[in-house]
Amino acid sequence: MxxxxxxxxxxxxxxxxxxxxxxxxxxxxxQVKVDPEVMSYPSQTVTLRCAFPDAGGMELTQVSWIYEPKDGQRSNIAVFHPTHGVNYPPSPLIGRVSFLTPTTLQNPSIQISDVQMTDEGKYICEYATYPSGNEQGITSLVMLAKPGNSATTVTVVAPPVAAGAQPVVVARCISADGRPAAQITWVTAVNGNATSVSTAGANNTVTITSQYTLVPTPVDNGKDISCVVIHRTQAKPEIFPMNLAIEFLPQVVIVGYDNNWYMGRTNVVLTCQAVANPIPTTVTWKTISGEMPETVQINGNVLTVLKVDELVNTTFICEVTNRLGTGKNQVSVMVREPSAISSNAGVVAGAVIGCLLALLVVAAIIAILVTRSRRQQQGYHSNPSHGSIDKKLRIFGAGKKASKNGTGAGGNGAGGNNNGPIYVYNDGPCQGLTEKPNQHAPLHLGGRGDEPVTTAQDILLSNELDEAERRKFDELEDEEERYDHFGVGGPILQLRPPHDQDGIMGGYLDDDMESQHDGSVISRTAVYV
Incomplete structure (x- = not known):
């Protein structure tokens, strides 16, 4: 354990x-100080710097530069020893690489002249130290090559039917021989896809080819599309604006037929309009029967019918041809009867008659308004102040008819009865008799010498009364004559109206009554009922 x-x-x-x-x-x-990245163009001289500023008690014995290509083996390209001096071993850079002078272990920088695109890679500055061993720093040399950029559209033919058609290349953009590889993008409103391919070029350069593909249609012809190339050597992106080139058969449309070609109509026109790429070369007019009517004239894409007849009742065909082929369209004409003209004339005549009737109605209204205005302004002929036709007049003791011998009862002859007041019957809100002064009566009886008297003749002549009122006035005046003749040679008495028992009417006074030889009392003023 x-x-x-x-x-x-x-x-x-x-x-x-x-x-x-x-x-x-x-x-x-x-502690080894180098530049992380150095860029250079072909044929230039590039400097790779290296330094060991602070050894910190370590002993620096030797420094070496090692080249490591992107795809290849490492190799020593330069060695410096304080005792043995400088050495340049065999390498792809021999003869083009050298130490900067004066050479020291603290600053062993090198330079490479006439750099090539193949010189791109990693460059390692390595120190041999005691007792720490080897110390190193890595610099990446990036070779730049400004690419040649170009873009172009590809002319394609639109298939007759878009369904099932395959996408084709309609535009191509190339960034050739660049280092590093360029980036290509597309800007367009058409619906398509972009694909890019990278190809290795000479001297370690790269060529980028980008293609834009879509299923072409006639509506895509002339649409905008732009290629945008971005590269490290360019201050800003390079843009190539273009227009798509889609070829297609002529698309034909015939305009001008309004479905109202009637017998006898003149100078009707059909126009054949076509859109195509490439431009159409010929335009041909035909009929479905093969015979063109005699009244038809053709001038290019315009067909004119001088006069519509039965032969025009056919189908006209327009054919337009370009390099790809022929496109056509047709219109079938239906000739109508001339009744279409009369119907139009009837509409116009109806409109004119309607306008005339409207004018007549307006004129009639104006005439009625003018007549009414004049009547209201004039009133009765003898007294303009009586303008209303709603008043029914009753005359007491005035306006008698002239007698046959030329002296009326109201004249200067004997028995004249023109000194009494005139009473007017008012149909207004306040109905009843009202007194109107008589210009021939004395002032104490209500007479005014400065106002004219409205007589029965004035009322009848004013046309303000109906026929029944006129007859009534005639009867009243006849009755007045009898009263006047009855009083010839003697005084005429006035009777008080039945509704004026209180003596309201100032002109009817008790002393106006006069006794007769037979014992009766009669008013000096004749009475009309």
């Missing part, structure tokens, strides 16, 4: 010592 325990302890100590040694070597290796 004791032996086993001792053996385990020895193993633990041995592992610990190994770890400690590796740690010390890692820490010591950091």
């Amino acid at each position: 004791e032996r086993e325990d001792g053996w385990k302890c020895q193993e633990i100590i041995r592992v610990f010592s190994l770890v400690a040694l590796l740690t010390l070597q890692g820490a010591a290796s950091q």
Whole structure:
């Protein structure tokens, strides 16, 4: 048991010592100062620096440079010993590698002239020290080669039917002989895929070829697509804008037929429009019967029918040809009867008649409004203040008809009855008789010399009363004449209206009544009922 325990302890100590040694070597290796990476172009001279600034009590005995290509064996390219001097062993770089002067163990930097693309790889600066052993630092030499970039589209033919068609290359972008390899991307709106292939070139260069593929269709022709190349030697990405080149058969459309070709219609036109790549070379018009109507004229892609007749009732075919083949389209014309014209004329005539009727209605409304306005402004001929036609007038003691001998009862002859007031019957909210002054009556009876009197003739002439009212006025005036003749040569009495028993009407006074020889009492003013 004791032996086993001792053996385990020895193993633990041995592992610990190994770890400690590796740690010390890692820490010591950091004392060799080199450039992690150096870039150069072909044919240039490159410097690889190395230094051991702080030995820390260690003795530096020798320094060596070792070349390790990316794919190959390691080889010494330069050695310096303080006693034995400089040595350049056989290597791919012999004759182009040398130490910088003055050469010391503390600064054993080297330079390589006329560098080649194959010189790319790792360069190790290794020190031999005592008692630590070898210490080293690694520099990577990166050779740069600016690539030659180019891009182009590939002209392809769109298949007749897209279903089942295979993708084809429509654009290609190349970054040739670059170091390191370039990165290529695509920018486009079309739906496709990009693939890239890397190929080793001369002198350790790389060529990148990228292709864009899709199933071509006519609508993709002319679409934008750009190739973008990114490389370490370029200050910014290089962009190549392009347009896709998709060839396809002519796509033909005939326009101009409005489905209203009637007998006798003139100068109707059909136009044959085509889209194609390459450009169409010929346009041909045909009919399904093989005979073109005599009234048809053809000028390139335009077909004109001078006058529509029965022969135009056919199918017109337009054929367009380009380098790939021929595309065509057709339109079937149906000739209609001339009734289409009359129906259109009827629509126009109806519109005109409707406009005229509307104008007549407007004119009639304006005429009615003007007539009503004039009537309201004029009123009765003898008294403009009476403009309302809602009033029914009753005249008491005025406006009698003229007698046959030329002297009316209301004139200057004997028995005149023009001194009494005029009463008006109002149909308004306040119904009843109202008194209107009489210009011929004395002032104490309510007469006004400055106002005209509305007579029965004025009312009849004003056309404001209906026929029944006119007859009634005629009867009243006849009755008035009888009263006037009855009083010829003597005074005429006035009777108080039945509804004015209280003496409201100022013109009817008790002293207006006059006794007669037969004992009766009669008013001086005639009475109309």
